[in-house]
Amino acid sequence: MQTGTLPRPIIWAEPGSVIPLGRPLTFWCQGTSGAQNYVLISSKSVQIWSENMIPVSGNKAKFTISEIQQGHARGWECQYCEASTCSMYSDKLKLMVTGFHDRPSLSALPSPVVPVGENVTLQCGSPERFRGFVLIREGKPESFWVQESQPHHNGLFQALFPVGPVGSGQNWTFSCYGHFENELVMSEPSNMLQLLLSGFYRRPSLSAMPSPVVPSGKNVTLKCGSSMRFEGFVLIREGKPESYRVQESQTNHNGLFQALFPVGPVGPGQNWTFSCYGHFENELVLSYPSNVLQLLLSGNFSLYKEGVLDLYRVPSHNTQAGLSQADLKLGPISTFLGSTYCCYGRHSLTLLWSEVSDPSDILVADFSISISRSNTGWGFHITDKINSQHICGLHREENSSHS
Incomplete structure (x- = not known):
């Protein structure tokens, strides 16, 4: 039987070439209108499947597998014949079977929001020591990418996939899988990651x-x-x-x-x-x-007294105007409180303190009042005991007064 003189057939799978374990699958093979017989070939064992071939029309046939198993994860080809002449094999279709290991996670670096025309890196990672990872783009499962696993500094294993440049009018939705020895026997799918394209309109x-x-x-x-x-x-x-x-x-x-x-x-x-x-x-x-x-978490305010190492700290609260403030109460008035003060602020998100505030001086006076009486009249005097200064006084005579 001659081969190679007829057009090459086309093979595809429904619902797709990435299929969960245990699901049904249909292979389709499309040839010419004169095709009389179709065969499905497994590249792994060179096994020819023809007994479950169902002709659909003059130029195509389908092969149905009721329940996908791990052994179906391999390459598949098809061929058709007319009279004594058979076509070449189709391109190889790699069937990926998923659901054998825990799912990895998929993220975009630095962000899934990508300026149009730019590139982005997709990171597929897992605590499992997978040998490699597979990235699949929704709508284009045949054009998958495979990368070897690399250890990450956080103890996980990952692979990085460069993607781009991204553009409008296309689907930029991805998922990834982990695998061990056979890259067609894969884990559960990761989360679905959808890239968002930015840079089309004025910023809000x-x-x-x-x-x-x-x-x-x-x-x-x-x-x-x-x-x-x-x-x-x-x-x-x-x-x-x-x-x-x-x-x-x-x-x-x-x-x-x-x-x-x-x-x-x-x-x-x-x-x-x-x-x-x-x-x-x-x-x-x-x-x-x-x-x-x-967002800044309102944290602490601290009061510093000149010459004192300890900071007096109190939690802050928000005012009706949306400001953050604290009430720092010093206690009963005494000469001990007289000094220069300043304050600092700190957010709860950081251990760093703000710049120092403007200083504020608190002056505490200790006065003494003395009352005197003489033959000509009486009077009183106010004295600052701290600084030994006379503040004011009054002397009243019987018929006149002066100060």
Whole structure:
């Protein structure tokens, strides 16, 4: 039987070439209208599958597997014949079977929000010591990428996949898998990661209501707004860009367009830095980024007395105007309190203190009053005992007075 003189057939799989363990799968092979017989060939064992071939039309046939097993993870080809002539084998289709190990995680470095025309790095990682990782782009599972696993300084194992340059009009959605010896026998899928493209429209503004200084454990509202009639806004948190939030646009009393994002409760030990974007019909195509807004946790104020090493620390609270302040009570008035004072502030997110405030002098006076009487009249005198200074006095005679 002659081979190679007919057009090469086309092979594909439904629902796709990446299939979970135990699911049904159908291979399709497309030849010419004169094809009389189709065969499916497993490249691993050179096994020919023809008994479960179902002709569908004159130019294609399908092969159905009722339940995918680990042994089906291999390369597959198909061929068709006309009379005494058979075609060449099709291109090889690699069938990936998933569901054998715990899922890895997928993230974008530095962020899933990528300026149009730029590149981004996707990081697939896991605590499992996988031999390698596979990155698959939704809608293009045949063009997958494989990278060897590398240890990370945090004890995890990972692979980095450069992607780009990104552009509009395409699907930039990815997932990844881990594998051991056979790269076609893979783990559960990672989280789905969708890249957002920015740089198409004018940037919005981002502010905090009532203030970016927030008491620990409390909530705050972030307002993303613009004069452009965006259909919605996207809020991104630095360090956690995959958990972005989308809100529909609303018109405020100034005729501007905005969205309000409740955030909190805020606490120490985390990054509370945000930016936002506007979008129209496609929420994956975004504006330029807004200003970066960092929430500050109101922390402590400390009072320093000149010549005293210990700082008097008190927690802060917010005023109605959104300011952070503290009331530092010094106790009963005494001469000990007379000195020069200044204060420092510190946020709960850092161990660093602010610059020193302007100094403030507290003067405490200790007065003595003496009353005297003589043959001509009587009087009194006030004296500063601390500085031994005469402050004032009064002498009253029987018929006149002077001071």
